[in-house]
Amino acid sequence: MTVQASAPGKVILFGEHAVVYGKHAIAGALGLRANVTLSPARESSLEIADLEIDSPIAQDANPGSLHCFFKAGIDLLDLPPVRIVVDSDVPIGGGLGSSAAMACAFLKAAGALKKIELGPQELWKKAQEMEKVFHGTPSGIDAAVSAHGGMIEFCAGKISRFECPEVPLLIGDTGVSKNTKQNVSRVRILYDSDRQKTEAILDEIDRISLAGKQALVRNDLKALGKLMGRNHALLKKLGVSSSELDDLVSAAVKAGALGAKMTGGGGGGCMIAVAQELDAVSKAIEDAGGKVLETKFALAGARVDSKY
Numbered sequence: 001m002t003v004q005a006s007a008p009g010k011v012i013l014f015g016e017h018a019v020v021y022g023k024h025a026i027a028g029a030l031g032l033r034a035n036v037t038l039s040p041a042r043e044s045s046l047e048i049a050d051l052e053i054d055s056p057i058a059q060d061a062n063p064g065s066l067h068c069f070f071k072a073g074i075d076l077l078d079l080p081p082v083r084i085v086v087d088s089d090v091p092i093g094g095g096l097g098s099s100a101a102m103a104c105a106f107l108k109a110a111g112a113l114k115k116i117e118l119g120p121q122e123l124w125k126k127a128q129e130m131e132k133v134f135h136g137t138p139s140g141i142d143a144a145v146s147a148h149g150g151m152i153e154f155c156a157g158k159i160s161r162f163e164c165p166e167v168p169l170l171i172g173d174t175g176v177s178k179n180t181k182q183n184v185s186r187v188r189i190l191y192d193s194d195r196q197k198t199e200a201i202l203d204e205i206d207r208i209s210l211a212g213k214q215a216l217v218r219n220d221l222k223a224l225g226k227l228m229g230r231n232h233a234l235l236k237k238l239g240v241s242s243s244e245l246d247d248l249v250s251a252a253v254k255a256g257a258l259g260a261k262m263t264g265g266g267g268g269g270c271m272i273a274v275a276q277e278l279d280a281v282s283k284a285i286e287d288a289g290g291k292v293l294e295t296k297f298a299l300a301g302a303r304v305d306s307k308y
């Protein structure tokens with residue numbers, strides 16, 4: 001039997017990096033999804049056409065590689081040899097949770113092959129194990145959003161879904177690959193060298209995340225935008241933004257966005273902006289060298305799409 005499953009990418013609205021230290025973060029699942037097709041084979045292999053990958057998954061796959069990532073998934077479910085084909089609308093390495101989306105889609109499909117129903121919570125825990133291949137201490141927020149879908153408040157492993165009105169949001173991709181692992185270590189070094197100052201920044205981000213959730217629920221876009229601007233300034237203080245991200249954020253704000261910030265691991269990847277005049281802001285982001293991604297928040301978490 002061949003199984004195809006999918007899971008959404010995510011946008012972190014507030015709280016990236018601080019969430020690694022047990023602070024609150026707010027994120028939403030996107031309409032962009034990673035699709036994974038599994039079919040029984042003589043030996044396990046991985047195909048990702050976008051990355052020009054099509055090769056066997058060796059026992060000694062390189063640590064930190066995509067092959068090693070999927071091998072961890074195969075081992076977790078004790079799966080017999082499979083051909084894994086990945087087709088992702090979520091840009092890989094763009095800070096939109098592509099690895100968590102691939103992990104959740106893979107595990108959902110693998111569960112169906114083994115005839116085990118993996119609910120969102122179990123999927124989340126297992127996807128976390130796969131995510132560790134890429135960065136050792138994931139907070140779990142990316143996999144939580146991919147597994148559950150919808151809008152999520154996340155704090156120290158506690159996942160709470162909530163509802164809010166549609167947000168007029170734009171995503172701008174710098175085109176520069178982000179480096180979550182390196183940026184997570186950068187914050188750790190700062191934390192270890194000046195704990196008091198770093199803790200104060202992380203605490204302020206925590207308060208912003210909680211206020212941001214309230215603004216989302218009240219549909220108070222002005223407050224939401226202001227809080228995003230404050231969160232971006234604090235992420236800059238943590239040293240995880242980049243000149244490309246800052247340029248896109250300033251361009252969006254100059255063009256009338258109510259607020260903008262980097263999203264995810266940073267150092268590259270994507271930024272987000274909330275705006276009433278989406279067209280003007282979208283043009284400004286493109287003029288500043290970014291690529292605007294068309295998508296919306298979505299409710300669906302990981303799911304099996306077809307079996308044949």
Ligand code: MEV
Nearest residue numbers: 016017138139140264265
């Ligand atoms: C990455 O999408 C979000 C970070 O906070 C890392 C994590 O939460 O594991 C940067």
